[in-house]
Amino acid sequence: MTFTVLTCEFMHESNTFSRYQTGLPQFQVDTLFHGDEAIRARRNANTELAGFMDVAEPAGWNVVHAISAHAVPGGQVTKAAYDHIAGTILEAARSNRLDGVLLGLHGSMVPDFCDDGEGYLLGLLRAELGGDIPIAVTLDLHAMVSEDMVRHAQIFVSYKTYPHVDMRETGAHAARILDRAMKGEIAPRTIRVHVPMLDEANSGRTDIPETRALYERARDAETGGLLAVSVNAGFTGADVSCVGATVLATYDSRDPGAEDAARQVTEDLADRIWQGRTKKRNVFIEVDEAAAEALSWRGDRPLVIADYADNPGAGAYGDATALLKGLLDAGVRGAVFAPMVDPQAARELHRSRQGETVTVTIGGKGDPDFGGGPLTVTGVLRKLSDGAYVGDGPIQGGLAHSFGPTAVIDVDGIEVLVVSEAQQMVDLQQLRAFGIEPTARKVLALKSMQHFRAAFEPIAGKVIVCDAGALATPRAERRRYSRAPRPLWPLDRDFERVPAA
Incomplete structure (x- = not known):
């Protein structure tokens, strides 16, 4: 059977403290390619799209690539830019009978009309497609993952390197899980645990032992019914309701032991992040x-x-x-x-x-x-x-x-x-x-x-x-946070994290 899969890349890390906005010209300067043009430009580089195609081509998918849009981190994304790019994705979803969706997102995009650009987009897609079409998402290691994101998509895979050098590998990982889901071999679900910290103590640096160990633990756990484990270090430049570090586990809901394993590994990693909150290595x-x-x-x-x-x-x-x-x-x-x-x-x-x-x-x-x-x-x-x-x-x-x-x-x-x-x-x-x-x-x-x-x-x-x-x-106290959930380390220090239920 040939699967028709909608793919796209829509990435921005939005600093809400910036006086500037990020409009369509900023995407045009960096990356704004439609359809096959995007595949030609990004197929042979270290990109999520290249990883998608590494799986799609041998699997024989019919790939409908809507758009690749990326702008250098900056101020909030304007509604005009967001609507143009998201509209392109939604139109492709309406115009094709899809078996799956594969999205390269950042996870810390803040448009000027809501706190959660990725969650909003996934909600629009889910409303368009209904509940049965599997949606797989790749994320930057510095994603701020909201409850809405996990509610609307079944599969999440984040980078495991900082500096980020595994974009293609991450794209292929997500694509493999999606392929199995479309074949009916698995029924993926994702659980999320939030850590009340602006970001992981070393911002996810995988060149130092303490933080690298988190990603090694995540990678080692990806066996059997545990399909992907992601540690998202968070992004301190966004004053939004979903700010903070998170741990995700995508698991096969048909595997009788997978959900318990997912809850165990996410709680273990979240606790490690919390216990390491005072152990900064950067001088x-x-x-x-x-x-x-x-x-x-x-x-x-x-x-x-x-x-x-x-x-x-x-x-x-x-x-x-x-x-x-x-x-x-x-x-x-x-x-x-x-x-x-x-x-x-x-x-x-x-x-x-x-x-x-x-x-x-x-x-x-x-x-x-x-x-x-x-x-x-x-x-x-x-x-x-x-x-x-x-x-x-x-x-x-x-x-x-x-x-x-x-x-x-x-x-x-x-x-x-x-x-x-x-x-x-x-x-x-x-x-x-x-x-x-x-x-x-x-x-x-x-x-x-x-x-x-x-x-x-x-x-x-x-x-x-x-x-x-x-x-x-790094002196977060110099920025005025008003929307971030409190208490939140290091803005607040006299509290303890409550483990996930």
Whole structure:
């Protein structure tokens, strides 16, 4: 029998504290492909869609791919953008007789009209399809999983790596479960346990033993009637009713022991997350300490400074200036600072020619209270570009991206990559494409929390993490949460978690 399966990718991590919104142009800049165009663009890369197709093609599915839509994390998704993308998915559901649905979602999308973008979409699909069609969902490790999501879909599989390098593997895992469900071999259901924490203590970092053990436990449990176990670390940038870490277990409801096993493993993992709430491994240093270490660095390979709090990958503005100013004030040379997200400055620099000495005001436009205000600098314009590049690393390998109009300005020995479109640093081609060889630089100051490690840690002599006070600061108390459920660690500390019933 040939199964007809609706597939799509609709992903956004929404920072509700951002002053900006994410509209359709932001999806168009990053990823907005329809139908077969999406399959051509994403089939041979590390994407959920590639994983879907790895299963669909040998299984002989008739794949109806509606859309692949992804925007860089930022402010809430506008209703217009949401309705356009969700409408495309719903129209494909109405127009085809489906045997199953396979969705690549993020899990932390917040539109401007509700708290739970994924739960709302799944509710619309379920109303359209009725209760019998199996729906499988892949999620980012930093998903905030709501009760509505689990109510409307039967199958959930989340990434198990951070930096995220298992997108394709996750897509294939979900597709295999869906295939068995459509064949009638299994009857999947998913249970959810919420942990009253903004996020897991180490934000899901799988490069450290304590947190990696959670994902190893989840993977080891995936036997027999336990089809998928997912640990979702949560996302601190969203002030919504479903914020927090969760554990999911998708199980075969026909297996007599599977539901009890699912409840046991989810409760065990939730308790481990809670017991580890005070055991942070990241050491966040101040700007002056980071600048001093950069000045004294004598290693054979670059010192990498993660500008953690201004990570565009967490919805920060990417234009904070505090760390750059600290490096300049300390007299650091042979350094790179990337990116500085400032389309206005990029436009101004494009009015000059390469090799000219220019003066420009950069950064500080999103919110100078988070990470520093505008900084006026004078330097030599080294490179002008349209910002296009193709990644070749573990995360973006084979995928075409663009920073938009881009310039490199050398300010007293620090090459600043000024870009128009927000992206965090995850791939060496984000420097090499603009004439900067990262292995030949003394210091690399990168706006990223963790994903930079996949490509940049192998070339680094040392990595340090700086909290320069921008919007994604680990000091959660600097953000005003009003919709998040309370009590919630670490905003509240004098309470104990109640185990799931």
